[in-house]
Amino acid sequence: MIGKVNTVKWKATQLKKRWARDGLHTVRYAVLGREVNRGLLFKLFIYWILLVTSYIYLNPIFKMLVKMVMNEKDLNDPTVTWIPHELYFGHLEKAWTALKYSQSLFVSIGISTLVALFHVVACGLMGYALARMQFPFKKLLMFLLVLAFIIPPQVIVLPMIIMYTKLGLQGKLFSLIIPSIFGFGIKGALFVIIFRQFYTTQPKELEEAAKIDGASAFKFYWKVMFPLAKPAILVVSLFSFVWTWNDTYYPRMFLGQSPLVPLATQMSRVDASISSMLASEEAPLVLVEAIKMSASFLSLLPPLLIFFFAQRYFVESVERTGLVE
């Protein structure tokens, strides 16, 4: 009798122990996860890291947005850091006229769009040839491509100025576009590499089918391969557009003092004139900063908008380009 009671008791404690252990396990699984990267703790850790770094990234941008719409009183008031008392658009107006916004915007959009378009076409052709075609001196061409990638623009810019002067192109906006027609210009070699990487990942059967159909390589490329390359096209055109948009080096070299310049170049000119204003103490520092911020915002707005519209496809594309393999 006593033995029976004991066994029942023993069983009960055993059960309790197991529950406790199981409960502990559930908690442990929830917090730490069955594997380390599935638990709550790890997720919190990720969020924390990403939030902190995002804050570091976004802080200057938010500052820019806020300073842009503060009036002079708020700018001078140290208690106002994030939320201005009222929205003031005077700085934006000043920046607008200083940048000659409508004109430079038009120039910038025209040049960047054309360059991106030419880059996609020219670099795509070269990338395809390097990835899928057999021809003599292919190794040599690959070497030249890598060379083109690492040559700093500063080495070749002076002869190009001389060349452009001879051709009568120096100071013309067209001089910024010509290199891209052949797949050069800003980071052209990188775009060829991206296309090449994409085309190498495509299945081999595509060309065989085309061979049986008797289609010419050119037709096959435009009808089949190029439309397949949408992710690569998106990545290259976005990069090309944005980098051309932001570039101030080539415009400074090729356009000189020409009145018709892209937005980024106009922006650096405004910057220089503002600095001289500051030196002669015509305007207080805070005001100048606000105007500068407005100008930066205005010149960045178009690529930013494009990025926000394209980002969903962009993020997917990046994963599918097989950017490097």
Next chain:
Amino acid sequence: MRSKKTMKAKTSRHLEALLFVAPWITGFLLFMAFPLGFSLYMSFHKVTVLPTGLKYDFQGFKYYSELLFGSSALYDNLIPFFQEIVIMVPIILVFSLFIAIMLNQDFPGRMLFRVVFFLPIIFTSGHILTEFVNQGEGTLGFLERFSIGEYLDQFLSDSSWAKPVKDVLNRFVLVLWYSGVQILIFLAGRQTISKSSYESARIDGATPWEVFWKITLPAMSPFILLNLIYTVVDMFTFPYNPVIELINTGNYGYNSALAWIYFVVIVLFLAILLLLFLRMNRSARSR
């Protein structure tokens, strides 16, 4: 008969390929080979601008010797710049690898974070970054708070590294901003590692720490190399770096010589990096 036919097919295929590469080769000759050769030519000549055109007087290695041995201006700019690169490149690589692995995890809201981390691609190339730095947005608050600068002064006071280390720390956020493309490349690279290798490692009872060192890192090594080259090239060609500011349109011969010295230095630097990387990789594999 038959071989003739295949020969013909082969030549026609080569001709077709020529059609594809011809524009690029034309471009290379026009915008790379010719300017490169011409600037090499100019670097040995004194170039005078006359109303009728340009006049070239042969000089030999005068500009080169002047630059290399005549004054210290080149070294004064080049050496700190190199020190900064040596510090910045590892920071950028480690940071971007870290962020890429984080962004690759599955958690709600990761799309939003990806957008944030791709933003630098838009900003970095722009004028705006210098603007931020001028405003003092480049520093992390903790530097002043813990007066790290003073510690560094004590610690590195007599070595030439104190200034570059401090400069990099002062622009630390900027360093993070440079990692946009690198994060993207790592993220794309991380996708190429198959899930099954992770699963089998897990079944064998490997800890995530081991998985990272034994699977992720070796599989990522080609991407690390690519990022290394990209970062170094990007830094060297960044238009606001001090050496490039030396190169202007003033004296054609002198500036061409300077640009060529710079170019050779870059190639040497990249070659050394490549060699080191390959050797490290080999020793890691043989272990």
